[in-house]
Amino acid sequence: xxxxxxxxxxxxxxxxxxxxxxxxxxxxxxASILASAVTAPSASNKQPWRFVVVExxxxxxxxxxxxxxxxxxxxTAVEPDxxxxxxxxxxxxxxxxxxxxxxxxxxxxxxxxxxLTGARLQEDDRSRIQTMERDSGLIGTSLALQNLLLAAQxxxxxxxxxxxxxxxxxxxxEQLAVPASWYLVALVPIGYPDEAPPATERxxxxxxxxxxx
Numbered sequence: 001x002x003x004x005x006x007x008x009x010x011x012x013x014x015x016x017x018x019x020x021x022x023x024x025x026x027x028x029x030x031a032s033i034l035a036s037a038v039t040a041p042s043a044s045n046k047q048p049w050r051f052v053v054v055e056x057x058x059x060x061x062x063x064x065x066x067x068x069x070x071x072x073x074x075x076t077a078v079e080p081d082x083x084x085x086x087x088x089x090x091x092x093x094x095x096x097x098x099x100x101x102x103x104x105x106x107x108x109x110x111x112x113x114x115x116l117t118g119a120r121l122q123e124d125d126r127s128r129i130q131t132m133e134r135d136s137g138l139i140g141t142s143l144a145l146q147n148l149l150l151a152a153q154x155x156x157x158x159x160x161x162x163x164x165x166x167x168x169x170x171x172x173x174e175q176l177a178v179p180a181s182w183y184l185v186a187l188v189p190i191g192y193p194d195e196a197p198p199a200t201e202r203x204x205x206x207x208x209x210x211x212x213x
Contacts, residue, residue, distance in 0.1 A: 017158025036151035042140030093164035099189030158193030
């Protein structure tokens with residue numbers, strides 16, 4: 001069994017990689033990383049995730065073009081003195097473009113309590129249930145995403161969980177043929193790393209923890 005220290009060191013060593021060597025990782029390696037991803041827990045074990053694995057260069061290029069167009073649209077609404085800063089930030093949203101593989105985790109909300117309740121349920125309770133069911137799907141798939149990133153690190157691959165590209169979510173859904181009842185979580189570029197990013201500063205545990213005793 002892996003020790004807590006070994007697991008902690010793997011977590012500490014993980015980096016968000018956005019520059020990759022051109023060679024394609026074997027499909028067997030990608031499949032093994034996805035097999036680790038789906039060991040994640042999920043509400044009622046519904047396993048609300050699916051994974052779209054994009055290897056086709058033309059599709060990845062089209063996805064990046066859609067994200068770039070969305071950044072351009074948004075930039076027109078940014079205050080002029082902040083536009084350059086926003087465009088520099090938005091440039092990060094297309095950093096998946098040169099990855100040999102892009103994995104797109106998608107999820108759908110749970111539909112359990114909402115199927116059991118009728119018209120007598122108050123609207124505020126109905127709204128909370130709908131939020132809980134959607135968030136349960138998102139949280140479960142996010143746990144699978146973290147497993148994916150750690151498995152990639154352990155396998156010698158680089159990866160990054162990117163939510164910025166979701167500014168073009170509607171176009172990405174169409175390009176990836178994502179069904180209407182499913183939602184995108186992130187884009188995960190993955191491949192052999194061509195950079196070794198330094199560690200980023202983390203807030204202390206004391207700073208982010210509040211005990212109720």
